Amino acid sequence: MAILVDTDTRLLVQGLTGSEGRFHGLRNRSHGTQVVAGVTPGKGGQDVEGIPVFDTVGAAVEQTDANTAMVFVPAPFAADAIYESLDAGVGTVICITEGVPAHEMLRIHAFIERRDVTLIGPNCPGALSPGKANVGIIPAEIFREGSVGLVSRSGTLTYQIGHELAQLGLGNSTIVGIGGDPIVGSSFIDVLARFEADPETEQVVMVGEIGGDEEEKAAAFIESEMTKPVVAYIAGFTAPPGKTMGHAGAIISGSAGTAQAKKDALEARGIRVGTTPTETAELVAELVAASA
Amino acid sequence: MDLYEFQGKELFRRYGIPVSDGRVVTSAADARAAADELGGPVVVKAQVLIGGRGKAGGIKLAETPADAEARAGEILGMDIRGHTVRKVLIERASDIEREYYLSLTFDRSAKKPLFMFTTQGGVDIEEVAATSPEALVRLHVDPLEGCHPWHARRLVYEAGVEDPSEQKQIAAIASKLYDAFVGCEAMLCEVNPLIVTPEGEVRALDSKFSVDENALFRHPELAEMRDVDAADPLEALAREKGVTYVKLDGDVGVLGNGAGLTMATVDVVTFVGGRPADFCDLGGGGDAQGVVDALEVITRDPQVRSIYFNIFGGITRCDEVAKGILQALERMGIEHPIVVRLDGTNAEEGRRLLREAGAGNVHAEATMLDGARRAVELAAG
Numbered sequence: 001m002a003i004l005v006d007t008d009t010r011l012l013v014q015g016l017t018g019s020e021g022r023f024h025g026l027r028n029r030s031h032g033t034q035v036v037a038g039v040t041p042g043k044g045g046q047d048v049e050g051i052p053v054f055d056t057v058g059a060a061v062e063q064t065d066a067n068t069a070m071v072f073v074p075a076p077f078a079a080d081a082i083y084e085s086l087d088a089g090v091g092t093v094i095c096i097t098e099g100v101p102a103h104e105m106l107r108i109h110a111f112i113e114r115r116d117v118t119l120i121g122p123n124c125p126g127a128l129s130p131g132k133a134n135v136g137i138i139p140a141e142i143f144r145e146g147s148v149g150l151v152s153r154s155g156t157l158t159y160q161i162g163h164e165l166a167q168l169g170l171g172n173s174t175i176v177g178i179g180g181d182p183i184v185g186s187s188f189i190d191v192l193a194r195f196e197a198d199p200e201t202e203q204v205v206m207v208g209e210i211g212g213d214e215e216e217k218a219a220a221f222i223e224s225e226m227t228k229p230v231v232a233y234i235a236g237f238t239a240p241p242g243k244t245m246g247h248a249g250a251i252i253s254g255s256a257g258t259a260q261a262k263k264d265a266l267e268a269r270g271i272r273v274g275t276t277p278t279e280t281a282e283l284v285a286e287l288v289a290a291s292a
Numbered sequence: 293m294d295l296y297e298f299q300g301k302e303l304f305r306r307y308g309i310p311v312s313d314g315r316v317v318t319s320a321a322d323a324r325a326a327a328d329e330l331g332g333p334v335v336v337k338a339q340v341l342i343g344g345r346g347k348a349g350g351i352k353l354a355e356t357p358a359d360a361e362a363r364a365g366e367i368l369g370m371d372i373r374g375h376t377v378r379k380v381l382i383e384r385a386s387d388i389e390r391e392y393y394l395s396l397t398f399d400r401s402a403k404k405p406l407f408m409f410t411t412q413g414g415v416d417i418e419e420v421a422a423t424s425p426e427a428l429v430r431l432h433v434d435p436l437e438g439c440h441p442w443h444a445r446r447l448v449y450e451a452g453v454e455d456p457s458e459q460k461q462i463a464a465i466a467s468k469l470y471d472a473f474v475g476c477e478a479m480l481c482e483v484n485p486l487i488v489t490p491e492g493e494v495r496a497l498d499s500k501f502s503v504d505e506n507a508l509f510r511h512p513e514l515a516e517m518r519d520v521d522a523a524d525p526l527e528a529l530a531r532e533k534g535v536t537y538v539k540l541d542g543d544v545g546v547l548g549n550g551a552g553l554t555m556a557t558v559d560v561v562t563f564v565g566g567r568p569a570d571f572c573d574l575g576g577g578g579d580a581q582g583v584v585d586a587l588e589v590i591t592r593d594p595q596v597r598s599i600y601f602n603i604f605g606g607i608t609r610c611d612e613v614a615k616g617i618l619q620a621l622e623r624m625g626i627e628h629p630i631v632v633r634l635d636g637t638n639a640e641e642g643r644r645l646l647r648e649a650g651a652g653n654v655h656a657e658a659t660m661l662d663g664a665r666r667a668v669e670l671a672a673g
Contacts, residue, residue: 213400
C-alpha cells in the first residue's frame, strides 16, 4: 500500500527534456518508479534514455496509460501543464515547480475541488514511498521502509526529520511534501486522511511552519477523525512578524499563524509537538515502542 | 511586495477608482510647488511601508503652500517605526462626511478572494471585527466565476448603506477593486477610509496594496515599483545576489538550504541559548557561487561572530557547498569561526574536501543540534 505513489504508479514527466526534469526523472526511475513518458511540446518522438517523449499529455496518456504526472516546467508554464494533465485524465499531479503565481493557484484550487483528482504542490519536493516509488526530488537514500507516514510543508526539513527517524531505526510508509506556498493542491488534512486509511501507516509525523491556519485545521481533524497517533513539528518559532522567510507561505501577520499559536492548537487537542527535529523523531520512537 | 500609498492610488486611478489629486515629492521645496499647483488646503502624507504613520505624526494638514513646505520639512527624514520617510504625498484635502472600509484580501484559509466592507471605517478594522462583527460584511468570490454585480450589491445592502447614489458608487468601486485585485495579481487591496464627501462623492482616501512577487514576471510595470532604498541594505545586497536573507538581531550567522530547514535552524540556535543574526536560505540549487554570495552578505553584518552552515543535500550537493565555503575563505579571507554540518547528497565528499583543506576556522559537526551548540559557543568567544 503506502499512499499517492506506489508500484502501480505510471509516471509521466512534464519537462523531462529539461536538465532538472531529466536528472530527477531518471533518478526516480532508478528508485524503481515506472517512468513511462515525458512531455515536451515540440520534442515528440524523441526519447530520454529510453523514455518516450510526446508533444502533448493527451498523446502520452493514450499510448502509455500514465496515471500520475510530475510537473517540472518553469513557473510561467506550470499552471498550463497542470491543467493539461488533469484534462487528459491523469488522476494525480505532483508539481515540483517553485514560484507559481498565487492567483493561478486560486483558480487551480477551485478547478480541482470540483473534480475527483489530486494535486500535490506546487513548490514541493514530491512524494516518496520507500522501496516502491519516488516522484519528485526527495533523496530516497535517506529514508528507510517502515510504518511512519510523514507529511510536511517543507523540503529539506522533511529530509532532516526523515534522517533523524532513520538514525533511530525507524522507516516511512510514504513521505509527502505538500509545498510551502499560500495555496497548494492538497492540504495536511487531505494527506492525513490518506494515512489514516492506509494499512501500512501506523504513526504520522506532521511538519508545519508559520503562516496560514492549515496546522490548526489539521489539529481539529486529527482529534475528531484519526485513530493513528500523530506527532508534530512546527518551524519558525523565532521568526519576526511581518517578514517572509523564504517560502511565500512562511509569513506571519499579526498573531495569527505564529508557530506558538499552532503549537498551542495542537497541544490543546493532545497532539505532541517536538521542540527540535531531533526531539520530534524521539517522540515518534516512543510511540513506536509503545505500540510494539 | 507592498506598495506605497501613492503607488496603490496610481493603480486605483488606472482601474477607475476615484482618488484625490496628489503629487509625490522628495523635498520641502517641491512640496510647496505641488501645494501651489493643487491649490487650496492640502494634506502632507509620509510614504512608508508600515502602518501607524498618522499616530506617529506622519500626516499633517497644510492650509497654504508655505505651510505645506514647513510640514513636509518636518515629515521628510522622520523615522516611523524604523522606516525613514523619503517621500511625501501632497494631496488635495478632502472634506469628510462619512468614513467606510473596503478591502479585498487573499483568503488562504478559504482559498478564495475575500471582500470585507463596513460603514464603520477610518479605524482599526480588527477592532470592528472584534467588537461589532455584524457590522463587517464578509463575502467570498469564486475565483473561477469572478466578481458579478450581485457581489457588490450584496456588500452595500448588507452593510446598510442607504443613499442610492452612495450605493451605486460603492458598488462600482467594489467591482473595480476586484478588477485591480485580479489584474495586478494582488494579495491585498485595502481602502481605509473610503470616504463620502459632503457633496456625496465616494473616494479612496488611502490605499494598502500588496502584489504577488511570483507574478511580477508578467507585470513589468509593477516590478518597477519596487523601492530598493526602502529595504535593509544587507537585504538589498542579498536580493541583488539572489540570496534569500532576512536580517535578525543576534550574532550567529545562520545559513541553510530550504526555507523550512533554515527556519528550524534559526529556532534550534535560539533553543540552545544563542541569538541568530539572520535567516539565510541558499535555496534549492546552492552551487559554489551561491555559497560565496551568501557568505558575502552574512559577513557584512558587523554583529556576526560565528557562522553556522546547516545543509541537508537534496538537489543541493554538499560537495558544491564545501567548494563554495573554501572559495569564499580563499577570496574573502573570512576570519569568523564557521561551523559546518553536512548531510544528504554527496555529504561524504563535501566533508572530505573541508577536512583536506584544513582551514583552522572551519569546524565540522555531525548533527544539527551539535552544530548549533558549537556555533553558539564560538559566538560567545
